[in-house]
Amino acid sequence: MMPRSMLQRIVPFVNARIRWSHRLLSMSAVESSSSSPDGEEAVLMTDNCIRRLKELHAKGDYGKMLRLSVETGGCSGFQYAFLLDNEKNSDDRVFEKDGVELVVDNISYDFVKGATVDYVEELIRSAFQVVTNPSAVGGCSCKSSFMVK
Numbered sequence: 001m002m003p004r005s006m007l008q009r010i011v012p013f014v015n016a017r018i019r020w021s022h023r024l025l026s027m028s029a030v031e032s033s034s035s036s037p038d039g040e041e042a043v044l045m046t047d048n049c050i051r052r053l054k055e056l057h058a059k060g061d062y063g064k065m066l067r068l069s070v071e072t073g074g075c076s077g078f079q080y081a082f083l084l085d086n087e088k089n090s091d092d093r094v095f096e097k098d099g100v101e102l103v104v105d106n107i108s109y110d111f112v113k114g115a116t117v118d119y120v121e122e123l124i125r126s127a128f129q130v131v132t133n134p135s136a137v138g139g140c141s142c143k144s145s146f147m148v149k
Contacts, residue, residue, distance in 0.1 A: 041113040043068065043095050043104055049128065052119040053100040056084065065094070065101040066128065068117060070108040074145025076138060078111065082128040111135050111148060 045053075045066075053066055067085040070078050088094065091106040104112060115133040120126065129144075139146035 043093075043102055043109070043112055043114070044116040045095070045097050045100070045102055046116060046118040046131070048119040049102075049117050050098050050100050052128075054098075057100070065103045066117070067103045067105075068108065068112060068128075068130070069105055070111040075140040076145040076147045078148060079145040080112075080130050 049066075056064070061084055064084040064086045065088070067083045069081045069083070071081050073079050085103060088103060089105065092103045093106065093109050095102045095104070102117060112130065112133060112135065114135070115130050118129055118131045120129050120131075130146075133146060135149055136146035137149045
């Protein structure tokens, strides 16, 4: 039998993992409003992602879009980069849902098409993260870097 102090240390981690799994299962990310008019594979946003972007708009970053890009580097070869941006470039793909926009440049899109972006609050950080990516085969535990299929 496990000592009581060991159980008290493990329970918060187990609870956090259960909440994370529940969030992934209950994502309402697949909706027709999040796909682009061209019929291309959309980059999806979870309700948490949309909620956080709306909070940022309310705090003065109104009109800024969340820009997702892929850069070389990170422990697995490529890494995700997020930025609040107010400019659209000619090669950007824009994905809109509930009044907020996610922007992905054309080169990065090939690495993230069909992916889902979430806003995750943890003890050590709060950040936008790509939680599912059909183009990735693996990654680091930091969830910032990935390997391409």
